[in-house]
Amino acid sequence: MTLKQQVLFVGKPNTNTEAYKKFSANFEVINYKITSKSQLIEDFEGRLRYIEAIYAGWGGFDGVGGFQGEVLRHCPPNVKVVAICSIGHDGYDTEGMSKRGITLTNVPSVIASEAVADLVLYNTLSSFRNFKMFEKNLGGKLTNTGALRTALVRGEFDQFNGVPVIKPTVGGAFASSCCGRDILSPRGHNVVIVGFGSIGKLIGERLACIGMNIHYVKRSKLSEQEEASLGYKVTYHATLKDTKNIADLVVIACPGTAHTRHMVNEEMINDFAKPFRLINIGRGYVVDEKALVNGLQSGKILFAGLDVFENEPSINPDLLNRQDVVLTPHIGSSTTENFNYTAAAAMFNIETVLYDREDTITRVN
Ligand SMILES: NC(=O)C1=CN([C@@H]2O[C@H](COP(=O)(O)OP(=O)(O)OC[C@H]3O[C@@H](n4cnc5c(N)ncnc54)[C@H](OP(=O)(O)O)[C@@H]3O)[C@@H](O)[C@H]2O)C=CC1
Numbered sequence: 001m002t003l004k005q006q007v008l009f010v011g012k013p014n015t016n017t018e019a020y021k022k023f024s025a026n027f028e029v030i031n032y033k034i035t036s037k038s039q040l041i042e043d044f045e046g047r048l049r050y051i052e053a054i055y056a057g058w059g060g061f062d063g064v065g066g067f068q069g070e071v072l073r074h075c076p077p078n079v080k081v082v083a084i085c086s087i088g089h090d091g092y093d094t095e096g097m098s099k100r101g102i103t104l105t106n107v108p109s110v111i112a113s114e115a116v117a118d119l120v121l122y123n124t125l126s127s128f129r130n131f132k133m134f135e136k137n138l139g140g141k142l143t144n145t146g147a148l149r150t151a152l153v154r155g156e157f158d159q160f161n162g163v164p165v166i167k168p169t170v171g172g173a174f175a176s177s178c179c180g181r182d183i184l185s186p187r188g189h190n191v192v193i194v195g196f197g198s199i200g201k202l203i204g205e206r207l208a209c210i211g212m213n214i215h216y217v218k219r220s221k222l223s224e225q226e227e228a229s230l231g232y233k234v235t236y237h238a239t240l241k242d243t244k245n246i247a248d249l250v251v252i253a254c255p256g257t258a259h260t261r262h263m264v265n266e267e268m269i270n271d272f273a274k275p276f277r278l279i280n281i282g283r284g285y286v287v288d289e290k291a292l293v294n295g296l297q298s299g300k301i302l303f304a305g306l307d308v309f310e311n312e313p314s315i316n317p318d319l320l321n322r323q324d325v326v327l328t329p330h331i332g333s334s335t336t337e338n339f340n341y342t343a344a345a346a347m348f349n350i351e352t353v354l355y356d357r358e359d360t361i362t363r364v365n
């Protein structure tokens with residue numbers, strides 16, 4: 001009897017899928033829950049020492065600070081591939097892995113990018129129309145929608161169901177009476193998308209559909225042909241700073257790197273000409289969260305829609321319970337379709353490396 005090659009699974013895929021059934025028939029799958037770095041290292045040197053590949057589901061090594069430093073140093077000697085289900089690979093020491101002969105693969109996909117872009121559309125609408133503010137100010141009394149509508153029309157909002165809420169006056173004054181904030185249509189406003197790759201372009205597509213002017217920031221400009229093929233009009237800026245006089249909304253859609261860390265900081269926030277809205281789906285530490293909180297408190301930032309956090313999974317308590325902040329727990333790409341797709345792709349990547357096949361896979365290093 002030949003022994004099957006051992007593959008460590010950190011984060012389980014959907015075991016009902018054909019991809020998983022096939023994979024687990026060919027390999028010995030070891031499901032593993034990371035509890036601490038020291039335990040992981042002990043197990044790497046003990047019961048996991050013969051593994052040949054690692055499948056890292058979403059958030060795989062986040063709890064132990066990524067796959068670098070001590071974790072990489074103690075990685076069992078036969079590991080040839082680490083297959084992650086994510087697009088972003090910050091926290092994985094790609095150079096160090098190459099030196100050890102370990103291939104790192106990720107799963108960029110339109111399925112994930114579409115899902116993330118949808119979340120940005122949701123937050124963009126929330127940011128201009130202040131939906132969260134309305135929800136908060138209703139004091140939970142949404143039971144009688146007929147009465148609510150009548151109250152709104154009559155401007156009796158402040159007495160609705162006996163709950164003390166903001167009184168709207170009819171017409172334009174209604175907007176400014178709502179916590180001093182305008183309630184605007186996104187149409188005609190400028191969005192600056194920082195990072196204009198797979199996700200950024202789909203964000204642009206969605207926001208162009210609701211009438212926004214699309215500006216993008218990346219280090220290298222797209223060619224005229226590439227810009228034309230987008231199907232919507234764009235304006236390029238080399239740096240975020242270059243957009244300081246125009247930005248109504250800034251969307252962070254770039255990777256987390258040493259260069260992008262704290263790109264949104266106190267100086268940048270204060271330097272921007274108009275108060276603006278901020279959405280971050282890239283990586284949390286692209287935004288200095290302390291500066292963000294100050295910006296929200298001073299009114300320089302009108303809204304924050306955050307899917308990623310500086311000290312993930314911890315959340316700065318100052319961001320909680322604010323009516324100008326919408327928080328989601330890193331679920332931008334979390335659809336069942338994407339969960340199953342990325343799992344199958346990661347397993348395919350492992351097979352390709354372990355079987356030494358010629359297939360094209362998404363290698364990071
Ligand atoms: N919230 C979520 O659930 C998810 C978040 N993500 C995050 O989104 C990121 C982007 O994904 P994706 O669009 O697929 O990646 P791509 O590689 O397709 O695009 C990345 C873009 O960022 C730009 N970029 C890189 N560095 C900088 C910089 N210093 N300043 C400005 N722009 C920069 C790149 O252009 P150039 O090189 O020319 O600068 C490129 O346009 C991922 O790395 C990940 O961190 C991804 C999936 C899900």
Ligand SMILES: O=C(O)C(=O)[C@@H](O)[C@H](O)[C@H](O)CO
Pocket residue numbers: 058059060062085086087088089112330331332333334
């Ligand atoms: O692909 C990425 O880069 C992501 O950020 C997301 O798809 C995952 O949800 C994330 O990896 C969860 O930790």
